[in-house]
Amino acid sequence: MRYRWLLTFFIMCVACTPTDAASSVDVVGTKQYTVHQQLSLVNEGDTSPAKQNLWVALIRDIHPYQKILSRSISPNNYTLSTDEYGNQYAEFDFSDHPAGSIIKVDIEYKIAVNEIIYDLSTCQGESPDEFIQPELHIESSNPQIISLAKELSKGKKTSCEQVRAFYDYAGDELIYTYNRNAWGAQATFGLMGADCTEYASLVIALSRAENIPARYYEGLLYLEDSEREAQIAQTEHAWLDVYLPGNGWVAIDPTLGRPSIYRETHFAHYTPNHIIVTTGRNPSTLRGASYWSHLYWPGNITAISIKNSEWTITPIEP
Secondary structure: OOOOOOOOOOOOOOOOOOOOOOOOOOEEEEEEEEEEEEEEEEEEOOOOEEEEEEEEEEEOOOOEEEEEEEEEEEEOOEEEEEEOOOOEEEEEEEOOOOOOOEEEEEEEEEEEEEEEEOOOOOOOOOOOOOOOEEEEEEEEOOHHHHHHHHHHHHHOOOHHHHHHHHHHHHHHHEEEOOOOOOEEEEEOOOOOOOEEEEEEEEHHHHHOOOOOOEEEEEEEEEHHHHHHHHHOOEEEEEEEEEEEEOOOOEEEEOOOOOOHHHHOOEEEEEEEEEEEEEEOOOOOOHHOOOOOOOOOOOOOOOOOOEEEEEEEEEEOOO
């Protein structure tokens, strides 16, 4: 029996689930969106697969960042599952997929997203003993990461000052290159360039190297036309939050904060154009992929591909 995976398979279980994103936040505004996701599975082979499954990560409520107002999923013959991070999935069994045919999956949401500003004037106290361990692509035990974290932390009196130094380093030193890969934090020391996954992974790894809890978000970024043309980021996006005493979980987007004119906008400020899809760098259900995972067999006599994987995000005017 031969398995066909769309992306490299790995499982890294982390025995913790997200808690409330922050203990004390100032919600200064809310924006609403309609989000439409479409996937097309094309059977290009001569026979139906013996088995075929698709797992699609579902956008869900995450306090205090976002609230789902409505959700519709088609086709409706799916089961719901939850992974070790609390991420939710619609699992489809498409084993009866005739040769030469197309199966379409459509998911539509209405979502309210909060704008949040944090006050870092107080940064003293205890931090939880979670999200501080190294993992795949967040190599916080790597000697280069440890050395850099210590160097950047010199003279910093609080974890807030340390994290700001890590954030500024990513903005100043990394070269943004959209690479469609998941190289992780350590790769930023090479010459391969970095996109949002590397920016977020590096700041998380530096924070964890100093025992500052930090966690990874993967989701969607609503871009205005001018921002899209400027290629400041892609619609599929990654960022993080860190646990800072006196505030709780605090949002940071080092990719959008790389230009100096936007540096303050994306540190300790959750802008309402961010929509979270999954938490965690390596959710087991995704098997190394992002947003969805797909498997079928036997792969030697069937050929199924996913085409037209698209997101459409439309603001809802007040």
